Amino acid sequence: MTGVQRGVEFRPLESGDPASVAGYRLAARLGAGGMGTVYLSYTPGGHPIALKTIRPELGEDPEFRRRFRQEVQAAQRVQGLYTAPVIDYDTEGERPWLATAYVAGPSLASAVGEHGPLPAESVLLLLAGMAEALSVIHRADIVHRDLKPSNVLLASDGPRVIDFGIARAADATALTGTGVSIGTPSFMSPEQGAGKRVTAASDVFALGQVAVFAARGTGAYGDGPSHAVLYRIVHEEPDLDGLPEHLGFVARCFAKDPAERPSPAEIIALCQEASPTPLRQSGSWLPEAIAAQITQRVSASAALAAAPAVPTPTVPATPADPTPPPHTPHPHTPASTPVHAAPTTAAPQVPTTATPSFGPVVPLPRPQAPFPPSYGPPAAPRPPFAPQHQQPAWRPLPLPPKKNQAGKWIGIAAAVVMGLFWLGSCASALGDLGDSSDSYGDSSATGGDTGSGSDLESTRTRPDPTPVTYRGVNIPESYSVRFADAPPKPFDAPDGSSPRYESDSDLYYYDGNGSGNDPLLGSSGEKVVLLNNAQKGSLATCRAETRYTKEVKLSQVSKGSQLCVHSSSGHVALVTFQGRAPENDPSDYVSVDITVWRNAEDPSTVE
Incomplete structure (x- = not known):
């Protein structure tokens, strides 16, 4: 796909990717994970959005759909400055999807992996912004459950917390035990790792882990196999060596007892106290290399928006039925944009010499028809009649002489009288049969007590x-x-x-x-x-x-x-x-x- 810049992690659409979803043209791939695939798209007004399609395995689970519907509706209430608001969604379609505002910045995981740990001042602004995001999310009665560096995006005016609430929907399905991994063990809380009740305090534990990762480049409980890290989370204390001194308050987030952890509002106050100057989010809160990467992403997104759409053929959903079902537009999609529709293709033209589809053509009994048949393609011109010796063997028969019709009408009248007499006899016999069977029909309807009904007999036999x-x-x-x-x-x-x-x-x-x-x-x-x-x-x-x-x-x-x-x-x-x-x-x-x-x-x- 033209215009995709791999340097900013935009990737072309793959062969199995849809060209559009609910009228939103997909411009590039942003990423893929355990929940689904995320694409770059645009609103009709040209604003970039991130559209996530849910994995088919999850979409087929009815409990996931119920939870996903609830969480998406709740997420619509989250309108914080440090979250990516929900723009549009469809929880009832064949493959559910969710669209949020696009954040033109790398994830924290990508930024630290490429450029190293953030400066202490940036970590304080990051931590304060994430805590403010959690405050808004928790006020909407949502627990994130999967807060980790890849779910924190770095924008020019502060961090953005994404994917809140969706992990809860996935945790409610039976698929979590069959290969679909929901939640990252290295950033889980002790109660979540032990299978206990998850609350807003669990997000605070994960918040502390994300802060340590941002400041040091490694997690608070080390690296290694996920089950080993999860064991240390549940049974051991965090390793905070190398953490800047003014970030020492983060240790409170790792209390094993959820009640002892600070609230997001307390964390914001602690960040303000630890900062030598008042915390202010601005365009210079990140290192220069990451800021340049954000600028590059903005330019790449604008280039993709201006690129012409490449039409792709789409296989009809039900090839056996040539008549498409009536279409219902999505309530949030403009009427001028086709929703859930494949590109329109012209119907194939039937050759004029084709045979009618309802069966073989039966030749007329005579070669001269005054008019062509009213069905099928027009017949080819007929040659003139052949000479006498080439005529077919059949000959028109002479008309028989007219007969006296009186005898015929007398016979018909006699047959009618006989028929009426016979029908009357049959009706009388049927009436007698109906009278004799009525009592059996009634007893079969109520024969459960006597055991003689026809239903019971058929069940026994x-x-x-x-x-x-x-x-x-x-x-x-x-x-x-x-x-x-x-x-x-x-x-x-x-x-x-x-x-x-x-x-x-x-x-x-x-x-x-x-x-x-x-x-x-x-x-x-x-x-x-x-x-x-x-x-x-x-x-x-x-x-x-x-x-x-x-x-x-x-x-x-x-x-x-x-x-x-x-x-x-x-x-x-x-x-x-x-x-x-x-x-x-x-x-x-x-x-x-x-x-x-x-x-x-x-x-x-x-x-």
Whole structure:
């Protein structure tokens, strides 16, 4: 891509990168990490922005989407001078994304790695600016959870703290244990490393680590494997050798007890006291080499904005369906810009000699047609008739002589009379059959008590289906699973309503959004049975038990408790409760094992 300057860490778009996202043209790559990829783009007015697309693995997790939506909405309330404000976002699309103001400066990690530690005066301004950013973030009820040098950008007028709150959304997913690393162990707090509750004081611990790194070029707990550094964080004291004397107050940030750490406001006051002159952010707060790098980035960003867009062909999302679905523009995107749309390409022209797509062309029975067919391409001109000896073998037959029509009408009248008589006899016989079967139909509808209904008979005669077991199914609060899915995957109502009112919620977990009521496990089929400890969970047991209820309180179950659940679709499941999310887990979910006998009984309709 023309105009990309590698010296300022702008990289060209790769083959798998989109050309645009929601109408924002992507100009270059800014970086990539465990959460996703960050691109340089521009608003319609030409202001540069940083647009981050979330990794597909995270976007497919329903709990991540729920958390990400909450954190992005909360991040919109953060409007501090030392943060990058949220400009636009989409948390509901196929691949979620978030756009923030672009900061034309390197990260602290990049600056220290390239130019060495910052001067003590710069560290004080850095620390005060980061503390002010944390004050604004914490007032929005957000804990950053992943404050580290790469999440601190150096602008000409002070630092910018980025990516606040997104790590919390990722921590709430099951993907954190399957190769997706969220959070940097070298900059975690002791409570975060030990899996305990994370609070705003955890960000203060990380703030101290970032300050030591900026002033010394190494972390407060040394280098090496991440698990070794994390062990030292949890069990040992920090190494502050070589730290400038007037930065000694940073040691308070490393208290093992979160309550003993200073607040961000206290840190700002301590920075003011430690500075020989009043702290003032200005264009000269950074070393000259870093300031020159910032100027270079501003110029490169302007050059990319002026570069013409290079059209790239886009494969349609659904090639099997030539008719595109109706498009809904993003609420924050200007109407003049196409949103989520591929470049328009002209439809291929069908040659005039093509065969109609609805089947082979059947020749007309006679060679002379007064008009061409009304479908398909126009027919080629026909040659003149051949001489007599070249005519086809068929000949027009002479018209038969006219016959007397009276006999025909008499026959038709007689046939009509016979038909009416026959239809009357059939209707009488069908009426008798209907009268004799009505009582059986009624008893089959209410025959559950007598055991003679057709539903019960079909259930008894149907062969038992093969059970399928799914272990460790995590159902987040206000989510449901369907027994027909393989494996059952949690989903939420598209309109955000309660799962209790969704017709396909075969098994749901509902906590009233933290209202304090007893959480519930239930089913839209309204056939849930909590088995006794002495009962053995099986298909036969589930068929025999009729103590149906719609919901079971979570206080009634414990690890190993079993529930029989009958879905409206005819599936029967044995649900084994394994537990609820621990208190230190940022998400709220239940874990269950599900054994499903699909189509084990006739479908039913809940009235």
